[in-house]
Amino acid sequence: MHFTSERRLGDGVLEREFTLGEIPGILWTPASASASAPVPLILLGQPPLGMRQMYPRLAGRALRCAAGGFAAATIELPGSGDRPREASAEQARAGMRRAVEAGEPVGDEIIDALVLPLVDQAVPEARAxxxxxxxLPEIGGPVGYSGGVISIGVRLAAVEPRIVAAGLFAGSFVPRAVLEEARRVTIPLHVLLQWDDEGNDRQAALDLFDAFGSKEKTLQANMGGHTGVPQFAGEDAARFFARHLR
Structure with missing residues (x-):
């Protein structure tokens, strides 16, 4: 890991950009973080739109984490931002767009081709x-995972023992193989579902929630589309992490 820049945001939050090999990322730490008082970490997932495009929302989420006494970090997803594009992923994305524009269901073959290679590459990168x-001396764990592509969150929750709680957003396509992986997830979960999300299969989201093996799992469903998440939903997620990362 190599830090490339740093600046102070509101309330003394330190924002540092870094590279991990060829992968760019951002780390935010609250003013209270130090080697003598290390803080827990929340790994912020994001959609595959590019870290720069998502920066305002990521920074807002990070500042909320810092207000709760947590560090937050994110890394660029494979094929996003300035990272190289995969031809197979671009073909799958084009197939998905054609199906959605035609009002047709997105088939399992397209979903698998679009999501599974992303999960296979993104999860080892997140663990690295x-x-x-x-x-880093100012970060001591435990670790939470928040948002992003839900299939990545499911895989991470299933295989990464350092993640003790996850807040997931049911807003993306889920391969059947990931549905099976969900049965191995046992950590506490807070799942957000926008009931009228135009790009989400509501029943698939409910089936995924049902499949999770966690004894503690909460589904918060709110009316509205993909971008209509109410402010209090973020506040509820913050309380969830406060319970499990302290």
Whole structure:
């Protein structure tokens, strides 16, 4: 990990950009974080739109984390931002767009081709980022995961023992293989579902929630579309992490 820039945001939050090999990322730490008082970490997931495009929302989420006494970090997803594009992923994305524009269901073959390679690459990268971040003296764990592509969150929750709680957003396509992986997830979960999300299969989201093996799992469903998440939903998620990361 190599830090490339730093600046102070509101309330003394330190924002540092970094690279992990060829992967760019951002780390936010609250003013209270120090080697003598290390803080827990929340890994912020994001959609595959590019970290720069998502920056305002990511920074807002990070500042909310810092207000709760947590560090937050994110890394660029494979094929996003300035990272190289995969031809197979671009073909799958084009197939998905054609199906959606035609009002047709997006088939399992397209969903698998679009999501599974992303999960296979993104999860090891996220775990490598955790390796580097948890070596910093001001970050001591435990670790939470928040938002982003839900299939990545499911895989991480199933295979990464350092993640003790996850807040997931049911807003993306889920392969059947990921549905099976969900049965191995046992950590506490807070799942947000926008009931009228135009790009989400509501029944698939409910089936995924049902499949999770966690004894503690909460589904918060709110009316509205994909971008209509109410402010109090973020506040509820913050309380969830406060319960499990302190």
């Amino acid at each position: 980022a955790l390796d580097a971040l948890l070596e």
